[in-house]
Amino acid sequence: MRSPESPVLSIEGLIKDVGPLAALDGKMLRVVNGVSLHAERGQVTALLGANGAGKTTTLECAQGLQKRSGGSIRLLGEDPDLAGAGLRSRVGVMLQDGGLPPSARPLPLLRHIAGMYANPLPLGHLVERLGIDSFSRSSVRRLSGGQKQRLALAAALIGNPEVLFLDEPSAGLDPQSRQIVFELIAELRDAGMGIILTTHLMDDAQRLADYVYIIDAGHNVAEGTVAELLQHGEASRDGITERTLSFDAPAGLDLRAALGGLGEGLALAEDRAGSYTVTGALAPEHLARLTAWWAEKGIMPASLRLEARSLEDVFLDISGRDIR
Ligand SMILES: Nc1ncnc2c1ncn2[C@@H]1O[C@H](COP(=O)(O)OP(=O)(O)OP(=O)(O)O)[C@@H](O)[C@H]1O
Numbered sequence: 001m002r003s004p005e006s007p008v009l010s011i012e013g014l015i016k017d018v019g020p021l022a023a024l025d026g027k028m029l030r031v032v033n034g035v036s037l038h039a040e041r042g043q044v045t046a047l048l049g050a051n052g053a054g055k056t057t058t059l060e061c062a063q064g065l066q067k068r069s070g071g072s073i074r075l076l077g078e079d080p081d082l083a084g085a086g087l088r089s090r091v092g093v094m095l096q097d098g099g100l101p102p103s104a105r106p107l108p109l110l111r112h113i114a115g116m117y118a119n120p121l122p123l124g125h126l127v128e129r130l131g132i133d134s135f136s137r138s139s140v141r142r143l144s145g146g147q148k149q150r151l152a153l154a155a156a157l158i159g160n161p162e163v164l165f166l167d168e169p170s171a172g173l174d175p176q177s178r179q180i181v182f183e184l185i186a187e188l189r190d191a192g193m194g195i196i197l198t199t200h201l202m203d204d205a206q207r208l209a210d211y212v213y214i215i216d217a218g219h220n221v222a223e224g225t226v227a228e229l230l231q232h233g234e235a236s237r238d239g240i241t242e243r244t245l246s247f248d249a250p251a252g253l254d255l256r257a258a259l260g261g262l263g264e265g266l267a268l269a270e271d272r273a274g275s276y277t278v279t280g281a282l283a284p285e286h287l288a289r290l291t292a293w294w295a296e297k298g299i300m301p302a303s304l305r306l307e308a309r310s311l312e313d314v315f316l317d318i319s320g321r322d323i324r
Pocket of ligand 1: 031
């Protein structure tokens with residue numbers, strides 16, 4: 001648990017029932033069952049979970065878009081179910097499909113939104129950072145998925161919020177835009193904004209998140225920094241640190257010969273022609289043996305990477321591998 005010192009968002013034991021549902025003979029369905037989460041200023045907090053885990057419902061309750069059935073929520077110290085425009089003006093929300101009016105053009109739309117806030121960010125700066133100029137003459141309905149995404153982020157930020165909710169912030173973005181959006185998120189975090197994001201992309205969470213909550217079937221199943229969660233993954237394997245060494249080199253190498261007697265207990269594979277992985281309890285001796293063999297044979301790999309388990313491995317261990 002981290003210290004809840006002036007959290008931007010504090011959720012304790014959130015319950016959300018939906019219905020009554022005809023499919024359940026008129027009964028209610030509990031879709032969030034006791035989720036707790038704390039998000040701090042100056043941090044990126046990620047909420048991860050499989051499809052249907054309850055992420056959207058949790059965050060919509062936090063934003064006051066859905067009324068909770070039980071538990072407590074404080075967003076910037078206020079109950080979102082009771083708060084008014086004052087709270088909304090301090091909160092930025094970027095939804096996955098943007099929720100932007102289809103016939104609007106980017107700049108008038110952003111100017112209009114900026115006009116609703118007391119201290120908006122300078123429009124020109126945001127427009128330039130997010131490359132909105134290049135499509136400012138098109139209407140929202142004609143924008144590509146990635147352009148809409150960047151415009152939605154600008155719309156969420158223009159009011160200069162203290163807390164920002166991001167739903168799948170890199171969905172549909174090309175590598176250049178993703179880089180720009182990530183840099184902007186890191187800058188906003190460093191400037192003290194509290195950022196709460198949901199994503200299915202473990203890479204994004206691993207790169208951006210200061211603290212991660214994993215929920216499943218409506219309740220918390222794990223939490224911690226990325227490093228803590230990765231350690232959890234290691235501990236769950238009887239204290240043995242499993243690592244993967246991957247490298248690209250000429251096709252058809254005999255890895256077993258390369259590792260000699262040290263290959264026992266390791267999984268050796270040439271996944272594609274010339275693309276190799278060695279997985280298991282790798283020790284420095286394995287690396288020494290392999291690199292000595294390369295030197296002996298005059299082999300210089302085109303790429304080489306050593307990693308412990310990824311957040312994706314840990315996520316799958318924690319929330320199971322069954323499709324939802
Ligand atoms: N109004 C509703 N009526 C019936 N079921 C609902 C309703 N709202 C949510 N649910 C169900 O509650 C569960 C949680 O939904 P939610 O959208 O919060 O999940 P999620 O974690 O955001 O999923 P995803 O990753 O797929 O977006 C799902 O199984 C969903 O079908």
